[in-house]
Amino acid sequence: MIKKVQLHSKRPRNKTANIFCLGVLLFFLGSFIISGQEDSNTEPLSTVFTVLEKRFEYKFTFANEIIEGVRLVPPPENLSFEETLSYLKANTNLTFTIINQTFVSVNKDRTSLITICGQIRDIETGKGIEGAEIIGTPRSTISNENGFFQIEVSASNVVFLINHIGYQPLNFAPDQKQDENCEEILLTPQTFNLQEVILKNYITKGIGKTDTGALTIDYSNFGSLPGLIEADVLQTIQALPGVQSVDETVSNINVRGGTHDQNLILWDGIKMYQSGHFFGLISVFNPNITAKASLLKNGTSPEHSGAVSSTIVMNSQKNINDTLSFGFGANLINVDGFIDIPTSKKSSLQISARKSISNLYETPTYSRYFDRIAQDNELDNNDQNVMNSDFEFDFYDTNLRWNYHISENDKVRLNFLLINNDLVFSENATINNIETSRQSNISQNSIAAGIWYHRKWSDKFESSIQLYETNYELKATNVNLLQTQRFLQKNVVSETGVTLKTIYKLNQNLSLLNGYQFVETGITNLNDIDTPIFVDQEVRVVRNHGVFSELIYKPQQKSKTIHLGVRYSFIDKFNKHIIEPRLSYNQKLNSYWSLEILGEMKHQTSSQIINFQNDFLGIENRRWFLSDEEEIPIVTSNQVSIGLQYNKKGWLIAGETYYKKVNDITARSQGFQNKFEFQRGIGDYAVSGLDVLVNKRFENISTWLSYSFADNNYTFNTFEDTNFPNNTDITHAITFGSSYTLRGFKLSAGINWNSGLPTTQPLTADPVLDGNIDFGEANADRLKNYFRFDISAIYDFQLTKNIKAHAGASIWNLTNNRNVIGNYYRLNDQNIPLEMTKSALRLTPNAVFRISF
Numbered sequence: 001m002i003k004k005v006q007l008h009s010k011r012p013r014n015k016t017a018n019i020f021c022l023g024v025l026l027f028f029l030g031s032f033i034i035s036g037q038e039d040s041n042t043e044p045l046s047t048v049f050t051v052l053e054k055r056f057e058y059k060f061t062f063a064n065e066i067i068e069g070v071r072l073v074p075p076p077e078n079l080s081f082e083e084t085l086s087y088l089k090a091n092t093n094l095t096f097t098i099i100n101q102t103f104v105s106v107n108k109d110r111t112s113l114i115t116i117c118g119q120i121r122d123i124e125t126g127k128g129i130e131g132a133e134i135i136g137t138p139r140s141t142i143s144n145e146n147g148f149f150q151i152e153v154s155a156s157n158v159v160f161l162i163n164h165i166g167y168q169p170l171n172f173a174p175d176q177k178q179d180e181n182c183e184e185i186l187l188t189p190q191t192f193n194l195q196e197v198i199l200k201n202y203i204t205k206g207i208g209k210t211d212t213g214a215l216t217i218d219y220s221n222f223g224s225l226p227g228l229i230e231a232d233v234l235q236t237i238q239a240l241p242g243v244q245s246v247d248e249t250v251s252n253i254n255v256r257g258g259t260h261d262q263n264l265i266l267w268d269g270i271k272m273y274q275s276g277h278f279f280g281l282i283s284v285f286n287p288n289i290t291a292k293a294s295l296l297k298n299g300t301s302p303e304h305s306g307a308v309s310s311t312i313v314m315n316s317q318k319n320i321n322d323t324l325s326f327g328f329g330a331n332l333i334n335v336d337g338f339i340d341i342p343t344s345k346k347s348s349l350q351i352s353a354r355k356s357i358s359n360l361y362e363t364p365t366y367s368r369y370f371d372r373i374a375q376d377n378e379l380d381n382n383d384q385n386v387m388n389s390d391f392e393f394d395f396y397d398t399n400l401r402w403n404y405h406i407s408e409n410d411k412v413r414l415n416f417l418l419i420n421n422d423l424v425f426s427e428n429a430t431i432n433n434i435e436t437s438r439q440s441n442i443s444q445n446s447i448a449a450g451i452w453y454h455r456k457w458s459d460k461f462e463s464s465i466q467l468y469e470t471n472y473e474l475k476a477t478n479v480n481l482l483q484t485q486r487f488l489q490k491n492v493v494s495e496t497g498v499t500l501k502t503i504y505k506l507n508q509n510l511s512l513l514n515g516y517q518f519v520e521t522g523i524t525n526l527n528d529i530d531t532p533i534f535v536d537q538e539v540r541v542v543r544n545h546g547v548f549s550e551l552i553y554k555p556q557q558k559s560k561t562i563h564l565g566v567r568y569s570f571i572d573k574f575n576k577h578i579i580e581p582r583l584s585y586n587q588k589l590n591s592y593w594s595l596e597i598l599g600e601m602k603h604q605t606s607s608q609i610i611n612f613q614n615d616f617l618g619i620e621n622r623r624w625f626l627s628d629e630e631e632i633p634i635v636t637s638n639q640v641s642i643g644l645q646y647n648k649k650g651w652l653i654a655g656e657t658y659y660k661k662v663n664d665i666t667a668r669s670q671g672f673q674n675k676f677e678f679q680r681g682i683g684d685y686a687v688s689g690l691d692v693l694v695n696k697r698f699e700n701i702s703t704w705l706s707y708s709f710a711d712n713n714y715t716f717n718t719f720e721d722t723n724f725p726n727n728t729d730i731t732h733a734i735t736f737g738s739s740y741t742l743r744g745f746k747l748s749a750g751i752n753w754n755s756g757l758p759t760t761q762p763l764t765a766d767p768v769l770d771g772n773i774d775f776g777e778a779n780a781d782r783l784k785n786y787f788r789f790d791i792s793a794i795y796d797f798q799l800t801k802n803i804k805a806h807a808g809a810s811i812w813n814l815t816n817n818r819n820v821i822g823n824y825y826r827l828n829d830q831n832i833p834l835e836m837t838k839s840a841l842r843l844t845p846n847a848v849f850r851i852s853f
């Protein structure tokens with residue numbers, strides 16, 4: 001019987017257990033053993049034939065392609081020959097015909113064949129594609145001049161492949177339903193994919209891993225993570241192994257023991273020097289317009305430079321929207337809205353904006369956030385004769401993106417981003433029986449713009465050029481009523497960048513990436529006191545020229561991927577030449593196991609420095625400085641890692657061990673608060689570690705357990721203690737979580753635990769020496785261990801045919817655990833050391849509701 005079926009792009013749903021479980025290791029082990037036993041019981045059909053030929057003295061005749069890939073459990077030995085043939089037929093889509101007393105003919109079962117049809121079109125132009133190859137089992141065909149095809153395949157052929165030169169290959173699964181209408185199939189024009197996702201649904205839906213070792217996030221089809229109800233990139237990556245934030249913010253992300261300024265953050269190719277609203281508690285990158293993101297911990301492509309620890313790449317939507325779409329929503333911190341306007345058939349304009357609601361209503365979430373940033377600074381630690389009042393906090397951001405496809409081969413993108421944070425409060429005191437009040441304030445702002453042009457010259461060669469300008473300003477005015485003094489501080493970064501990149505496809509297996517990059521960075525630091533008059537302004541400019549090249553080897557059978565590159569940089573101010581090799585190697589050992597080797601050398605010329613803990617009101621006391629090759633040298637790094645991955649039947653087991661050495665760091669960039677707080681020095685740190693992930697995926701459930709170990713130590717040869725633990729040294733970190741998805745409903749819960757951060761304690765016997773606190777060995781003690789339990793629930797549904805709704809709620813730190821993330825000591829009036837501590841967020845609820853048209 002011949003059946004006509006409809007095509008669809010979704011994989012068939014495999015109905016398995018819908019039981020939501022947090023899971024335990026015994027469950028993981030048991031399932032693993034069972035899955036291994038299932039595979040060990042099956043044998044190739046050719047092997048089964050060999051055994052049966054000896055048992056029954058019959059010969060099986062067949063074409064090799066008919067039985068290729070067919071496996072089954074061998075038939076029981078007590079069956080007769082006729083019963084054995086019936087067993088084989090029932091467990092394969094084959095027929096067995098006895099020709100004579102010697103031979104049995106093996107053929108395809110014609111009754112199991114079905115016919116499928118489709119119309120193949122270009123996703124951008126809508127035109128039919130002629131000559132597309134449709135590969136099925138046992139037959140293949142090509143599309144006609146209108147893009148139409150019809151093919152007869154086996155009903156067991158659950159996936160077939162569509163190929164065409166100049167387009168990305170596409171896998172489809174036939175839907176076993178009667179349908180007279182042939183499905184429209186859209187192919188995406190082929191671009192040079194320098195990396196390919198080889199692991200999907202890594203921890204949760206939408207997170208994957210590429211053959212370069214990069215972790216990718218696709219927010220168009222994202223699952224859920226504990227404690228998060230919106231697609232905040234910088235919060236999402238903290239759920240990945242090897243990534244933490246020692247103070248639980250998005251403005252202090254620590255990747256494999258590095259500091260936040262050692263992360264390169266790119267928004268549509270534009271380097272960003274600010275990452276957080278609310279002084280680090282919320283990402284400045286609007287979730288509504290972030291389409292994809294990548295995190296590279298090692299093996300970075302030579303096209304990226306400027307940070308020694310990691311690279312975080314975020315991209316907006318690249319496609320042209322041909323219909324008007326818009327939406328708006330609110331959570332307990334801000335309101336937001338976006339609109340995507342088709343400006344022509346070849347272009348669309350997207351505008352999005354967010355604004356805090358604190359000036360309208362103070363929510364419980366806002367109160368928790370404010371209490372978190374107000375710890376141990378001018379907001380709550382003023383002179384006892386001075387009272388603070390009238391706190392006003394506001395933030396907003398605006399994003400504009402214009403895509404224009406001039407032709408099939410020419411594309412242009414314009415970006416604009418505006419970010420603003422303002423905090424104002426009054427300081428009140430009675431001076432000479434007169435009530436006096438003055439305002440202190442702090443603002444943190446960024447403005448960035450860029451233009452990108454891409455040209456596809458042929459199927460083998462394409463090029464792109466990008467120009468960007470990014471500006472960052474941190475400004476604070478701190479008034480001292482008792483001394484009638486005003487202290488103004490500024491930190492301003494202005495950077496211009498140009499990148500030219502080409503990709504040439506040498507053959508089917510080899511591609512060559514080449515490029516040139518020029519970056520000019522200027523940083524200004526100002527300290528201005530009015531009484532007595534004191535002005536200190538420092539301006540530094542560094543120009544960096546970079547040339548890079550990378551050879552990409554990808555054989556068609558996809559058994560391995562090699563990215564071998566090098567970057568040459570010339571810094572004219574210091575007449576310094578830097579050569580940095582990069583390596584990414586991925587080898588598929590078999591169908592389930594793969595090996596990964598990564599290595600890189602990198603450098604950076606800008607760092608965040610803390611001069612005094614009360615700079616900028618003590619709220620955001622880190623300021624950007626450029627290297628001068630004296631007090632602040634160019635920071636360099638070397639890193640190598642090796643990893644193994646096992647991926648089979650919903651199981652993902654991944655382990656990676658690494659070693660990283662970062663040289664020429666300054667003590668002021670490390671945030672010392674006890675011992676060495678006022679000491680200057682140049683040193684390095686070395687970290688060796690292990691990241692392990694065990695992830696079990698069912699149809700609707702994903703459960704994961706990750707563990708990270710790190711041994712992270714400083715070396716400062718000019719310090720009293722030359723070798724001691726890094727301030728960011730989290731020796732052990734464990735994350736355990738589960739997510740459940742059913743239609744539009746998503747539920748997730750998870751636990752985060754890690755060993756406490758290093759700290760330095762005063763000496764017990766004699767804690768004060770010469771009027772100063774006498775500390776013991778640097779970072780020899782630890783804060784209490786960190787523990788947090790988060791939950792979140794999200795529901796996506798249709799209000800009407802054209803209106804979608806998104807609702808969600810979350811609780812951060814459900815157990816209200818008091819996690820200490822920092823401490824330091826100061827002498828009180830009795831000359832006794834007094835411990836001051838800083839805590840992470842306590843129990844913090846949040847909720848969101850959004851509609852889109």
